[in-house]
Amino acid sequence: xxxxxxxxxxxxxxxxxxxxxxxxxxxxxxxxxxxxxxxxxxxxxxxxxxxxxxxxxxxxxxxxxxxxxxxxxxxxxxxxxxxxxxxxxxxxxxxxxxxxxxxxxxxxxxxxxxxxxxxxxxxxxxxxxxxxxxxxxxxxxxxxxxxxxxxxxxxxxxxxxxxxxxxxxxxxxxxxxxxxxxxxxxxxxxxxxxxxxxxxxxxxxxxxxxxxxxxxxxxxxxxxxxxxxxxxxxxxxxxxxxxxxxxxxxxxxxxxxxxxxxxxxxxxxxxxxxxxxxxxxxxxxxxxxxxxxxxxxxxxxxxxxxxxxxxxxxxxxxxxxxxxxxxxxxxxxxxxxxxxxxxxxxxxxxxxxxxxxxxxxxxxxxxxxxxxxxxxxxxxx
Numbered sequence: 188x189x190x191x192x193x194x195x196x197x198x199x200x201x202x203x204x205x206x207x208x209x210x211x212x213x214x215x216x217x218x219x220x221x222x223x224x225x226x227x228x229x230x231x232x233x234x235x236x237x238x239x240x241x242x243x244x245x246x247x248x249x250x251x252x253x254x255x256x257x258x259x260x261x262x263x264x265x266x267x268x269x270x271x272x273x274x275x276x277x278x279x280x281x282x283x284x285x286x287x288x289x290x291x292x293x294x295x296x297x298x299x300x301x302x303x304x305x306x307x308x309x310x311x312x313x314x315x316x317x318x319x320x321x322x323x324x325x326x327x328x329x330x331x332x333x334x335x336x337x338x339x340x341x342x343x344x345x346x347x348x349x350x351x352x353x354x355x356x357x358x359x360x361x362x363x364x365x366x367x368x369x370x371x372x373x374x375x376x377x378x379x380x381x382x383x384x385x386x387x388x389x390x391x392x393x394x395x396x397x398x399x400x401x402x403x404x405x406x407x408x409x410x411x412x413x414x415x416x417x418x419x420x421x422x423x424x425x426x427x428x429x430x431x432x433x434x435x436x437x438x439x440x441x442x443x444x445x446x447x448x449x450x451x452x453x454x455x456x457x458x459x460x461x462x463x464x465x466x467x468x469x470x471x472x473x474x475x476x477x478x479x480x481x482x483x484x485x486x487x488x489x490x491x492x493x494x495x496x497x498x499x500x501x502x503x504x505x506x507x508x509x510x511x512x513x514x515x516x517x518x519x520x521x522x523x524x525x526x527x528x529x530x531x532x533x534x535x536x537x538x539x540x541x542x543x544x545x546x547x548x549x550x551x552x553x554x555x556x557x558x559x560x561x562x563x564x565x566x567x568x
Contacts, residue, residue: 188233190236190237190240190241190250191237191241193212193233193234193236193237194208194209194212194234194237194238194241195208195212196208198251202242205238205241205242206242209234209237209238209242212234213231213234213235213238216228216230216231216234217231218231311388311434311435311436311438312434312438312439312440312441313340313404313431313432313433313434313435313438313439313440313441314431314432314441315431315432315441315442315443315444316337316339316430316431316432316441316442316443316444317443317444317445317446318335318337318443318444318445318446319445319446319448320333320413320415320445320446320447320448321448321449321450322415322447322448322449322450323449323450323452324449324450324452324455324457324484325484325486326415327415327417327418327419327421327447327449327510327511328417328418328484328485328510328511329417329511330414330415330416330417330418330419330511331414331415332412332413332414332415333412333413333415334410334411334412334413335410335411335412335413335445336408336409336410337408337409337410337411337443338406338407338408338409339406339407339409339431339432339433340402340404340405340406340432340433341404341405341406341407341409341433342403342404342433342440343396343398343399343402343403343404343405344398345396345397345398345399346396346398346399346403347437348403348404348433348434348436348437349396349403349436349437350392350395350396350399350401350402350403350435350436350437351392351393351394351395351396351401352394352395352396352397355394357390357391357392357393357436358390358391358393359389359390359391360382360384360385360388360389360390360391361384361391362382362383362384362385363382363384363385363389365389365390366382366389367381367382367385367387367388367389368380368381368382368387369381369382369383388435388436390436392436401436402435402436403433403434403435403436403437403438404432404433404434404435411427411430411443413425413427413445415445415447416513416514417511417513418460418510418511418512418513418514418515419447419449419513420447420449420459421447421448421449421457422446422447422448423446423447424444424445424446424447425444425445425447426442426443426444426445427442427443427444427445428442429441429442430442430443431443454482455484457510459510459519460509460510460511460512460518460519460520461509461510461519461520461521461522462483462484462508462509462510462519462520462521462522463521463522463524464481464482464521464522464523464524465524465526466479466481466491466523466524466525466526467526467528468493468497468525468526468527468528469527469528469530470527470528470529470530472493472497473493473496473497473498473499473525473527474495474496474497475495476492476493476494476495476496476497477492477493478490478491478492478493479491479493481505481521481523483505483508483521484508484509484510484521485508489505489508489521491503491505491523493525497525497527498525498527499525499526499527500524500525500526501524501525502522502523502524502525503522503523503525504520504521504522504523505520505521505522505523506520507519507520508520508521509521509522
């Protein structure tokens with residue numbers, strides 16, 4: 188019978204609607220409420236079987252696509268006879284037949300592997316790893332190759348990751364029949380827990396590999412070469428697929444994530460592809476104009492023209508002298524911020540000349556504008 192019909196719902200029902208329908212039906216047909224009623228007991232088992240499939244997004248997707256054929260000879264728990272302690276005696280095993288399309292379902296949805304004889308096993312993916320790389324702004328500009336030395340779990344070469352001597356396939360766990368889970372009833376509900384016999388893997392190694400003790404992986408050091416691209420941003424993340432921790436018993440390896448941090452620079456600051464730099468300029472150069480040499484991020488020098496009457500804080504642009512741009516041959520611009528310096532430790536003669544200059548000076552446009560606004564402000568009070 189169709190699982191949706193058993194629960195009295197449509198295929199468009201939400202997770203919450205599925206759960207609500209299950210609770211209602213389970214309370215109605217629970218054996219404790221219908222003692223001696225075989226029809227109610229059978230109905231209760233069917234309700235649990237339907238819910239075990241439809242509550243799991245992956246199992247539900249397989250059922251919606253292939254119907255009951257997706258779980259042929261692999262009932263999802265709660266469909267067998269209830270024995271002692273409330274555990275189901277229904278076998279949990281997968282037998283898809285060699286080369287069948289259902290082997291692909293198992294591998295695609297459950298992350299397992301099937302051999303040519305149709306025997307399937309569950310696999311556990313390895314953990315992802317993280318490495319924090321700290322580089323200079325110059326290294327971010329040029330790019331950098333780094334060598335990482337990591338100590339982590341890698342695939343056991345003696346058993347080729349299978350966990351058994353000679354790489355033999357493990358046998359199905361007799362306690363959970365390959366599901367990796369044990370089901371039991373608690374009140375009105377079915378409860379799942381990890382099988383303690385196989386630790387949730389669904390299979391048992393009879394002749395464990397002596398090198399890895401059946402885990403299919405060993406802990407050792409390894410070296411990885413990583414290229415950090417030119418123009419990388421501070422806080423960027425680089426993902427190396429399959430370079431993380433090896434999976435258990437042939438499971439897929441995790442990924443390696445490299446988080447890049449760029450150290451502060453004593454001369455430059457960065458904003459995207461722009462490089463900013465504060466350049467001190469003498470009051471004479473700012474007033475009369477001239478040329479100033481400035482350093483650039485590539486370690487060279489550039490000459491910048493200072494226009495006469497340069498004001499402190501004014502910004503000049505050097506095109507193409509900024510930061511590298513990732514996957515691009517062009518560069519950003521460099522923004523030069525002029526900082527006009529006030530002279531200190533003046534001689535008496537220098538002070539006299541400045542006082543003489545100030546008496547007849549009317550060449551400070553910002554001062555004139557500011558004091559004009561102040562005058563208007565006072566008049567309005």
